[in-house]
Amino acid sequence: MYSGSVSTPERLIEATRELLWERGYVGTSPRAVLQRAGAGQGSMYHHFTGKPQLALTAIRRTADEMRTTVEAVLGGPGSPSERIEGYLLRERDVLRGCPIGRLTMDPDVVADDELRAPVDETLDWLRERLAAVVEEGREQGEFASSLDGEEIAATIVATVQGGYVLARASGSTGAFDTAVRGLLSLLAAASPARTDV
């Protein structure tokens, strides 16, 4: 429940962001949004044209927030491999999953180009950003020259997104951590400097 000095549209957007994360687009009703935002029945249709536009606004904000959070790690200090490790080990609410990635399992989001666009753009940006860091690491001799930046980046993002699936299936975070450790061990074994065969 958002209340106090925050404006009604703001409360509607935040309530929608939460519900989209928890229940997805199909599972989120205007009624539930209004209730969580503490707003009256018609008030959502005064500020937004309907559920799709409100959802689009919410998704865009979540996407922006995610880029900012990720860039703080990938664009921060440390060697390329340290930054990738930092991304993989960063604090996460694993059982809630990814607020952007989960939308790809929503049929009404995937079917609507406008709703899908911010999801696509965010995951695309993430892959490109990671690919650049991997390439940087390869130039510095941290990764084997046989590795391709875009491929490794896709594998990293996929491991994280799939890690959420495994964690949510089992109801515990263990499987996510295990998948990440496996990926880190592969990256370490793929280092030219390895001595652990």
Next chain:
Amino acid sequence: MYSGSVSTPERLIEATRELLWERGYVGTSPRAVLQRAGAGQGSMYHHFTGKPQLALTAIRRTADEMRTTVEAVLGGPGSPSERIEGYLLRERDVLRGCPIGRLTMDPDVVADDELRAPVDETLDWLRERLAAVVEEGREQGEFASSLDGEEIAATIVATVQGGYVLARASGSTGAFDTAVRGLLSLLAAASPARTDV
């Protein structure tokens, strides 16, 4: 539409399996099931107690089918690394995603232990099965001794599940294939016999 000599319960189960794959549990209504199965309004409640029990029956069948399909590859001929590659490169309807994994993004499935159980058990079985193959490969010197079977298995399953996310976000299969190629290149680079540094 299933028709002909197939029984009504059978048609209801198959229609439910399709809809759960396409739209998830929350997005699948009894009405849609009945329509696709070509059955009358009340007929579903004669054979099943309601939507949850019908869905459970459908999910269990899909889970069984998936095990059989996977076991054909992982328990088939070839070296451990060849079988893992076979699993990763096997034919898939990538844009439809995984009929089991997608259910982990369904709030009503995750919240219900009975519905979540077959999802959890299937992904758990898959990880154990892959872990055994990885361990086998390690013993035969195909993989570096520093790798852990359970970890690599989790990474493999996560890459596939996350690959679906990336593919569905972009609306094309490319990102799935890229993620899989990345994982295969890491597995190759982690081979004791590599000469590609």
Next chain:
DNA sequence: GTCTATATCATGATAGAC
């Protein structure tokens, strides 16, 4: 066993009072 009819509540949206 299958069908039609019906009941109850939720969904997504609109109209109009204040």
Next chain:
DNA sequence: GTCTATCATGATATAGAC
């Protein structure tokens, strides 16, 4: 700008005819 009706439709389930 916000609120309380109100509406048509869909979701989930039951009753009872055939």
